Amino acid sequence: MDDPPLQKIAISGPTLASLIHRFSTSPSSIDGLLFGHVTSVTPLNLSDDSSDDNSPTLLATITGFLTSSSFHDTSGSINTASLRRLIPNSTSLIGWFSGRRRTPLRPSLREFNTTSSLSSLSQFSSTIKPSSNSFNFKNFNPCLFLLLASPISDQTSHIHTHDYRAYQFISGTHSFKPVSLDIINIGPAFRGHYGSFSPNSPFPVLDCQLGHSPMIRDDEDEPLSKMKQAAKDQKELDGCAEEFEVGRLSRLMGSEAKSYTQGLEDMYLRMLLKIENLTSLVEKSSAKVLEQENHNRKLKHKILRSSASE
Structure with a gap:
């Protein structure tokens, strides 16, 4: 065939x-x-026309x-x-x-x-x-x-x-x-072309309701350690996704994801700028370390020459 x-x-x-x-x-x-x-x-x-x-x-x-x-x-x-x-x-x-x-x-x-x-x-x-x-x-x-x-x-x-x-x-x-x-x-x-795309590593389940309502009774309050952990998670997420609230991340995993694509692209651009700044800092620090190593090497040679002359 x-x-x-x-x-x-x-x-x-x-x-x-x-x-x-x-x-x-x-x-x-x-x-x-x-x-x-x-x-x-x-x-x-599709149409009803058989032709x-x-x-x-x-x-x-x-x-x-x-x-x-x-x-x-x-x-x-x-x-x-x-x-x-x-x-x-x-x-x-x-x-x-x-x-x-x-x-x-x-x-x-x-x-x-x-x-x-x-x-x-x-x-x-x-x-x-x-x-x-x-x-x-x-x-x-x-x-x-x-x-x-x-x-x-x-x-x-x-x-x-x-x-x-x-x-x-x-x-x-x-x-x-x-x-x-x-x-x-x-x-x-x-x-x-990417409508049927499914990631190999899906987003983890995020607790997007990190706020605490004052109307909750004291006996229903979460343990203090859990609240501290939630605040720590919030701080880490804020550091990774600057100006992008955690609550908006839940909208990127549902049917409303398409309408929030621009927001995700903006967050991605800010992350690239952060990476570029970090790369620049690493290059500068590496240059300083190399300069210090050269200085130490020259100083060592100078001390060895002084010891040999004595």
Whole structure:
């Protein structure tokens, strides 16, 4: 069974920038593997019109890469033993990439053979994350190919241009199908890509009601030690989150979190300023320590010379 067609391919800005940097700093052409995951996405524009195609579509997301040409030979045949050693644990292989200089932006015969051989290896297929039970495909073979190239004309300026294009190899027709490549960046227009994000280390449960009401009776008062600990926690939190009340932290963990994103970003900027000031203080103190060590060393040499002359 042929691989299902991809609607688009997504890659994060830092991953693409790192890949282009690796290509631009290499003295020659480079090859490597692409890792990521494939997800079936159900269209949101549902309607009662039976002519509309509301079947799930596929989105391939590139999350990492590895530069190596040892998984294939010059003719494009895949070395499965070498390929198995190159794939890290808990990662899914979805394709490979090639970067070459001053060449047309179209796949070569060697790249065609390599992609064809790689896409036929079902033992390296990745599991598709389905969005509905009606999706018939379960596995996705590594049939992606990302081509990077520099312009054929000589570059005489300090501005370097790199072109790239993504393809999916269709086994049934033995041909490349161009697929649009979306660059995912951080910002308001791309927050939909992070809607399903769940942190590995969630926020701990915080007691956001640290105030003490005078209406509480004396026999219901908390122990003095617990109140002192709460005041200590409040002071530590105030030091870490200046001008950001503890009560507002509870709103960052619920359904109202989106409306308080700006406040969290402001707090983060203030923390960065604190870190920058601390870094400056550490540099100054290190310089003083080094200066004192040099002074002590010179003084020691002077004393040793004086003792030797006597």
